[in-house]
Amino acid sequence: MSETWILLGASSAMARALARALARNGARLVLAGRDLDDLGRTAADAEMRGAARAVAVRFDARDPASFDAVLAAAGDGVVNAACFTGTMPPQDRIDADPALIDGTIADSLTGPARMLHLIAARIEAEGAGTIVGVGSVAGDRGRLGNYVYGAAKGGFAVYLSGLRNRLTRAGGHVVTVKPGFVDTAMTWGLPGMFLVAAPEAVARDILRAVARRRSVIYTPGFWRLIMLIIRAIPEPVFKKMKI
Numbered sequence: 001m002s003e004t005w006i007l008l009g010a011s012s013a014m015a016r017a018l019a020r021a022l023a024r025n026g027a028r029l030v031l032a033g034r035d036l037d038d039l040g041r042t043a044a045d046a047e048m049r050g051a052a053r054a055v056a057v058r059f060d061a062r063d064p065a066s067f068d069a070v071l072a073a074a075g076d077g078v079v080n081a082a083c084f085t086g087t088m089p090p091q092d093r094i095d096a097d098p099a100l101i102d103g104t105i106a107d108s109l110t111g112p113a114r115m116l117h118l119i120a121a122r123i124e125a126e127g128a129g130t131i132v133g134v135g136s137v138a139g140d141r142g143r144l145g146n147y148v149y150g151a152a153k154g155g156f157a158v159y160l161s162g163l164r165n166r167l168t169r170a171g172g173h174v175v176t177v178k179p180g181f182v183d184t185a186m187t188w189g190l191p192g193m194f195l196v197a198a199p200e201a202v203a204r205d206i207l208r209a210v211a212r213r214r215s216v217i218y219t220p221g222f223w224r225l226i227m228l229i230i231r232a233i234p235e236p237v238f239k240k241m242k243i
């Protein structure tokens with residue numbers, strides 16, 4: 001019996017790369033997101049590459065009424081999920097219009113958490129299943145350039161940590177993924193990018209982490225060391241830095 005995976009935010013280039021890799025393993029895929037045309041194309045591509053089944057389903061993190069249908073599309077039995085949902089409005093736009101904070105948190109933290117809570121209940125009922133939550137190195141320390149997005153991702157990492165604690169007891173598992181810079185729509189044209197990873201490399205790291213039941217991974221792995229150093233900078237120094 002092939003695995004069933006729900007991909008939330010499936011129009012992300014990282015999610016698309018994961019869908020391709022899962023398709024090669026013959027998985028059944030639920031591609032959830034807002035852009036149904038894009039998801040339909042990924043579903044067709046996945047079935048061509050070997051997916052047992054791939055369907056596109058509407059999922060809007062700001063609309064909890066869309067959540068039940070996502071889980072229903074996965075059918076009965078054990079489900080796995082990977083959540084790529086998130087938005088990163090420029091910090092100066094948020095500073096000029098603080099109302100943008102609500103949407104940023106809804107896209108990256110509260111919406112995903114409510115959706116994953118539904119999936120967590122299924123994992124508890126089945127006694128199996130894995131959730132992959134995509135956070136960010138930005139969640140490891142608040143910094144000038146993106147601290148609202150960072151707050152959402154930091155909150156998401158704390159949520160995933162608690163969820164892992166809960167689901168481990170039920171036979172499930174939660175992997176927290178913290179990418180550094182990845183070549184996707186989110187970072188396209190942004191200044192100051194370095195050591196930019198390919199979405200396919202992130203997908204490979206995710207699958208390896210799932211197979212090894214890792215708890216928290218940085219991808220690429222060298223970001224663990226970079227963030228260790230950044231977290232170690234004393235606050236009196238850090239508050240004057242512009243990184």
Ligand SMILES: NC(=O)c1ccc[n+]([C@@H]2O[C@H](COP(=O)([O-])OP(=O)(O)OC[C@H]3O[C@@H](n4cnc5c(N)ncnc54)[C@H](OP(=O)(O)O)[C@@H]3O)[C@@H](O)[C@H]2O)c1
Pocket residue numbers: 008009010011012013014015033034035059060061062083084085086087088106107111134135136137178179180181182183184185186187
């Ligand atoms: N690129 C990087 O360097 C980087 C680094 C660290 C972490 N990340 C994280 O990696 C994940 C994937 O991002 P990406 O880089 O691939 O950028 P992306 O293409 O912008 O992907 C973000 C995904 O979230 C979806 N989304 C946003 N708001 C949503 C909402 N309200 N409801 C449903 N879906 C929503 C987007 O769907 P639409 O297509 O409908 O907008 C898209 O599928 C994000 O969580 C991001 O924060 C990215």
